Amino acid sequence: MRISIFGLGYVGAVTAGCLTSRGHYVVGVDVHPQKVDDFNNGIPPIVEPGLDELLKQAKEQNRLRATTDCADAIADTELSIVCVGTPSAPSGALDLRFVRTVAAQIAGAVRKKNTHHTLVFRSTMLPGSTERIVGEGLAELEKDSLLNVFYYPEFLRESTAVEDFENPSLAVVGSRDGSRPPEPLMESLFGVNASVVTWPTAEAVKYACNAFHATKITFANEIGRVGKQLSIDSKAVMSLLCQDTRLNISSYYLRPGNPFGGSCLPKDVRALMNQARVGGVQIPLLESLLSSNEKHLASLLSLITESGQKEAVILGLSFKSNTDDLRESPMVDVAQFLIGHGFPLRIYDPALNLASLIGANKRVIDTKMPHLAQLLQNDLGAAIGTEGVIIAAQKCAPVEELAKHVSRDHHVIDVNGWKELTQLPSRYEGFCW
Template sequence: MNISVFGLGYVGAVTAACLAKKGHSIIGVDLHPAKVAAFNQGISPIVEPGLDALLKSGSASGHITATVNADEAVANSEASIICVGTPSLPSGSLDLNYVLSVARQIAAALTASKKAHVLIFRSTMLPGSTRRIVGEVFAGLVQAGTLQIYYCPEFLREGTAVRDFDEPSLAVVGTEDGSSAVPEEIAGLLGGKPELLRWEGAEMIKYSCNYFHALKVGFANEIGRLCKQLGEDGKRVMQVVCEDKKLNISSYYMRPGAPFGGSCLPKDVSALHAFVRHEGMSLPLLENTLATNAAHQQLFVQLIESKQKRRIGFLGLAFKADTDDLRGSPLVAAAETLYGRGHSLSIFDPQINLSRLIGSNEQQIQQRMPHLAQLMKSTANEVLQNSDVIVISQKCATLEALLPDVRPDHHIIDMNGWDELRSLPCQYDGICW
C-alpha cells in the first residue's frame, strides 16, 4: 500500500521504517523541515537499535520519502497513520492539539479530492477522543462512505521498538462499533492477530496496559524496600513469586467483578500493612489496597440500591463458589448493609448449611447476620419469586430451571460473568461494573 505516516517522532519513525521493510511505500509527514530532510536521507531522528539501517534501506530503495506538505501526502496515499505526540498539560491531561491539527489537514485534503481513504489513529489518546475527533472533523466524510477510521494503539518499548513492531506483544484494532469486519490488509498492517474492540475500548487497552505495568513496577519496588528492611533478597523473592504461572502471572484474578474477600486476602493484606507501619515504612500501594477494595464494596451496594427496589435476592453468598466459607465474603457484607437499611432479602446458596458451620465461619455469621436462617430459601426459584433485583455470584441453578420464574421487570446483576443470562427475558445488567 501507499501509506502516509504523520509525525516522525518515536512511534512514527519506527512505524514508517518497519512498514517500508514490509514493502509498503511510505510518505513521512512532519512540520519540522530539518526532520523531513534527514528522513529523506535515511537518517533516523532518534537512537533506536536497528532503525538506522531500516531507514537507510528504505530511503535508498525509494520506499521511504518525507514531506512537510499534508495535501501531497494524502493525495499520494491510500491510508494515513497519525502518530503525532500527545504531551501532558500542566493539569496532567493530554494535549490533543497536534492530533486535531493533523486531522483537520487530512480532512481538508480528502474533502477536496473526494477520494476513498483509510485513517488509523496510533497516537495515545484517552477513551472517547477518537469518537470526539471523528464527530468534530470527519463526520461528513464518514457519512459519505469515503473514509474508514480505526484506532490501533502501539505497544513499542524504547530500545526494542523494531522487534516489538515485528513481534507485537498485543495487537488491537478499534472500530466505531467494535464488531465491524476489518479488511485483512488493514488488520495486518501493524502486525499480530488483532483483538477487535470499539474505539473507546482500544483506547482504554493502551492505558490499562501502562497502568498495569506501572503497578507491577511499584509493587516490585515496595516488596524490594520491605525485603531490604528485613535483610532479605527482594530480587530473589520476586523471582519465586513469578514462578507461579497459575495464579500470580496469569489472567486468573484479572476479571472485573466482586471485591476481594475470603479468609486470606483481607487478613493477610491487613496484617502486612500493620507490620509495615510497625517497621516505620511507607508503602503507598499496600496502604491503599484495602481502601480501593472498600470503595468497590460501597459501589457494589450503591449499584444494587440504584435499581430502587426493596426486594433483593442473592444467588450465592459464600465468597467463592463450591465452598461454604462466609468469612470476608463481599456478598455477606452487601447483604448485611442492605438488611440494615430495611431491604427485604432472599438468599439461596446450595453449599451453605447453617447447622454445619463451625469455628470462625460460624462465629462471624452469628456476629454479623444472626438472622441469616430466616433469609435463606431452599431453591433459586424461591429467590426469584420473592425478589425484584437478583444478584448472581454463582451458578446456583440452570437457565432452564430459572426461566419459569424470571419476569420482564427483574433486574439481574451478574457478578459471575455468566453471559448466557443475557438470553433471559429480564433486565440484564451484565457484570456489575
C-alpha cells in the same frame, strides 16, 4: 501500499522504517523541518536500535521521503497513520491538540483529493477520543465513502521498538462498529490475528495495559522495599512469585467482578501493611488495596439501591463458589447493608449448610447475621420470589433453572461476569462493565 505517517517521533519513525522494510512506500510528515530533512536523508530523528539500517535501506530503494506539507502527503498516499504526541496538560488531562490539528488537515486534504483514504490513529488517546475527533470533521467524509477510520494502539517499547513492531506483544484494532477491516489491511498492517473491537475498547486497552505495567513495577518495588526492611532477598521472592503461572502470572484474578474477600487476602494484606508501617516503610500501592476494595463494594451497594427495587435476593453468600467460608465475604456485608436498609432479603447458596458451620465461620454468622437461618432459602423458586433485585454473586444454579423463576419484574445485577444471565427476561445490569 502507499502510506503517510504523521509525526516522526519514536512511534512514527519506527513505524515508517518497519513498513518500508515490508515493501511499502512511506511519506513521513512532521512540523519540524529538521526531522523532515533527516528523514529525507535516511537519518533517524531519534535513537532506536536497528532503525538507522531500515531508513538507510528505504532511502536507497526510493521507498521513503518526508515533507512538512500534509496535502502533498495525502495526495501521494492511500493510507495515513497518525503518530503525533498526546502529552499531558498541566492539569494531567490528555492534550489532543496535535491529533486534532492533524485530523483537520487530513480532512481538508482528503476532500480535495476526492478519492478513498484510510486513516489510522496510533497516538494514545482516552476512550471516546476517536469518536469525538471523527465527529468534529471526519464524519462527512465517512458518509461520502471517502474515509475509513481505525484506531490501532501501539504497544512498542523504546529501545526494542523495531523488534516490538515486528513481533507485537498484542495486536488490537478498533473500528467504528467493531467490524473487521478489509482483509488486505489486516494482512498488510494490523496482522490477520489482530483482535477487532470498537474504537473505545481499543483505546481503553492501551490505558489498561499501561496502568497494569505501572502497577506491576510499583508492586515489585514495594515488595522490594518491605523485603529490604526484613533483610530478605526480594529479587528471589519475586522470581519465585513469577514461577507460579497458574495464579500469579496468568489471567487468573484479572476479571472485573466481586470484591476480594475470604479468610486470607484481607488478613494477609493487613498484616503486610502493618509490618511495613512498624518498620517505617511506605507502601502506598499495597496500602490502597483494602480501601479500593471497600470502594468497589460501595459501588455495588449504590447499584443495588439505584435499581429502585424494594426486595433483594443474593445468589451466593460465601466469598466464592463451592465453599461455605463466610469469613470476610463481601456478600455478608451486602446482606448486612440490605437488612440495615429495610430490604426484605432472601439468600440462596447451595454450598451453605448452617448446621455444619463451626469455629470462625460460625462466629461470622453469630455476630454479623444472627437471623441468617430465616433468610436462607433451600428452594431456588422461593428464593427468587416474584420481584426484586437479584444480586448474582455466584453461579449457584444453571441459567435454565433461573429462567423458570426470574420474571420481567426482577432486576439482575451480574456481579461476576455471568453473561448467560442476559438471556433472562429480567432487566440485566453488569456490575462493573
